[in-house]
């Protein structure tokens with residue numbers, strides 16, 4: 157089952173695809189493990205069936221599907237703990253009982269989450285965010301212009317990885333680097349976070365040690381830098397130190413806390429944004445009319461070369477709609493939102509029993525034909541007008557929740573959307589994207605999150621540079 161794929165050539169992936177679920181179940185599926193698995197768990201049935209119970213190596217698993225699950229389960233503050241990972245994996249990531257992503261200790265998670273949310277939401281940090289990414293992009297387009305001059309295809313999945321990594325590191329530490337981040341990549345492999353979770357051999361252990369040491373060094377340097385005056389527009393790591401200092405007293409705890417926030421931002425914020433942008437480029441290459449509208453929007457507010465400022469970002473409706481549409485169709489965590497049920501809880505007459513695992517299949521609702529017209533079609537215009545009775549995380553009912561919803565929803569949502577808007581606005585006004593081989597099916601890999609496979613794209617200048 158793990159080896160099968162339901163992707164059709166040239167079709168976007170089925171958002172309710174069950175492969176990511178099995179990726180998550182990896183830890184529990186031993187060599188001869190068996191799991192009662194049928195399509196009813198992940199797709200095919202109407203919205204009435206919203207929790208399916210299964211058994212995985214003798215452990216009870218609930219698969220919560222569709223919009224009702226998003227509203228009732230994600231919105232329920234009693235169901236807060238994420239799936240339990242082996243201590244061994246957590247120790248290797250140095251993230252045992254610290255941070256928020258895999259912290260199983262609810263009390264500790266609560267204070268850590270408060271700290272994360274405070275760091276990422278601080279106005280003095282947010283103020284400088286768009287100019288910072290915009291400045292980085294203005295340096296990058298010089299390299300991209302050369303690529304466009306030559307007309308050679310680029311691997312957009314890899315390029316977006318580099319851009320996204322550069323953005324996140326700049327956002328965290330105000331690091332100015334050039335486009336070729338190769339050397340840096342050796343220290344922080346972008347997929348390390350995922351690899352660490354799944355692979356236990358010596359190579360990965362060594363890589364994670366290197367990575368942990370590298371991040372510690374950056375955080376230490378940031379702390380030292382904070383002895384001087386803190387600038388009015390601060391970076392994320394500075395904001396995280398301020399948040400941690402307001403939550404904890406012990407300097408060692410503060411340091412560990414900031415370290416965790418930084419690693420979770422790198423882990424949660426790089427692959428996610430880069431794959432979303434790679435999928436968006438793919439769709440824009442196939443829908444030039446949408447790309448043209450986005451280009452016109454950007455030029456109307458910022459001109460061909462002017463800076464893209466924070467206040468302009470809500471004047472780019474088609475770009476925002478295109479990002480939502482990509483998040484709907486490609487749903488990075490289609491089935492990868494997990495919970496561990498810590499106490500018996502009754503949801504809409506369904507008893508969810510203590511000590512069970514849960515997978516929340518948010519992607520199912522994203523492709524529900526009873527809610528979305530032509531759900532497999534990339535059509536951002538569906539987001540240009542909100543329905544009159546707007547509800548749900550994005551105002552489109554409970555049928556759209558790519559960042560989750562409720563107590564554990566993604567705390568990086570605003571940052572991710574802002575970053576993607578600034579990056580894509582810079583690219584869309586300057587270049588037209590063409591697929592090097594339009595007939596080649598898009599490769600999509602499902603693991604912890606959904607990934608864009610090798611994708612060759614040609615950049616064409618929109619204006620003479």
Ligand code: HEM
Nearest residue numbers: 256257420421424425428429489559560564565566568572
């Ligand atoms: C396109 C980009 C992104 C997508 C689609 C995304 C999606 C998600 C989803 C679905 C969850 C799980 C929510 C749940 O369990 O209910 C999550 C959690 C999380 N995300 Fe994101 N995310 C993105 C970007 C980011 C960024 C930029 C950051 C860092 C600033 C980030 C940090 C986190 C963290 C730390 C959590 C764990 C929260 C917790 O467990 O309490 N994410 N994200």
